[in-house]
Amino acid sequence: MATPLDSFHAVIPAGGAGTRLWPLSRASRPKFLLDLDGSGRSLIQQTWDRLNDLVPAERIHVVTGHAHAAAIREQLPDLTGLFVEPSPRDSMPAIGLAAAVIGAEHPGAIIGSFAADHVIDDQVSFAEAIGQAVAVARTGLVTTIGITPTGPSTAFGYVESGDRLDVEGAGSARAVRSFVEKPDAETAARYVAGGAHSWNGGMFVTRTDVLMGHLERLQPGLHAGLRTIAEAWPTSARDDVLDRTWPGLTKIAIDHAIAEPVALEGGMAVVPGEFTWDDVGDFAALLDIGAASSPETVWVDGSGLALSEDGTTIAVVGLDDVIVVRTHDALLVVARDRAQQVKDVVAEIRRRGRDDLV
Secondary structure (H helix, E strand, O other): OOOOOOOEEEEEEOOOOOHHHOOOOEOOEOHHHOOOOOOOOOHHHHHHHHHHOOOOHHHEEEEEEHHHHHHHHHHOOOOOEEEEEOOOOOHHHHHHHHHHHHHHHOOOOEEEEOOOOOEEOOHHHHHHHHHHHHHHHHOOOEEEEEEOOOOOOOOOOEEEEEEEOOOOOOOOOEEEEEEEOOOOHHHHHHHHHHOOEEEEEEEEEEEHHHHHHHHHHHOHHHHHHHHHHHHHOOOOOHHHHHHHHHHHOOOOOHHHHHHHHHHHOOOEEEEEEOOOEEOOOOHHHHHHOOOOOOOOOEEEOOOEEEEEOOOOOOEEEOOOOEEEEEOOOOEEEEEHHHHHHHHHHHHHHHHOOOHHHO
């Protein structure tokens, strides 16, 4: 018996080092490979678990680089659909590669892209949102899941909702008026108060033929390259064609390549994601999702988060909202409200030529 998700494939783009989580996250061990919330599962394993509740393992695909392919195979032993990029080209080529190959192998397939390093609570609400998004995507609209804001954050982009759509199985779906880049605090407060804006969680659901059609119009060079790779994918020429074609693909995010222009054309929809979501973008976010300090930590009239990777005892006296992170080769101390600036530390370390530390 057919189910609403029978033609649905999940795609997990797994890239980026997460520089705001240095020194835990490095180029050699990005945050999606780490257990950051003490659950016993890395972020990509949690993403896999979440999606595997909805679709079988053979319909979950991961796109990553050569540097992380082996670690991903180790962490996800049931994974069969692994796409290995020759080099980072941003999210659109990564998702487009999966879409082109999946669409060629499974005509009529619907894909959903889900970041490898996000934390989501409430599987029931997540599944409901995916079901609605797939229903809308069947009609030919590119659909995103808008996260219900918990406050006026300036750390995320926003999705502006328009008129309600009449789609069976998707009673909460609305047209997208626009995508908005990360706003200032005053604008974010206005968005949240108005009720028409949700956070852009970077989740997109679409028919593969619809996505490739938009790419053909909006990014013809990228579309042609992806088609060339997809045609060679089931042949012995795959690796050669991939290595020759990939470096020439336009480096662009899916937001800029598809979401923003297609929304202005009236081709985007949004369904609400009424679940707790966090992109774990910095150490303050770790506190927000309830991460606990290492058991060796001693707090005296202080508060925050202290993580010791090597078992060293960390003692904090008289400091509130402080984050201390100790690894075998680095020590970070940062105020919680300055957590976003950890990326500046990484930039300075690189400037000093210490790439071994990042």
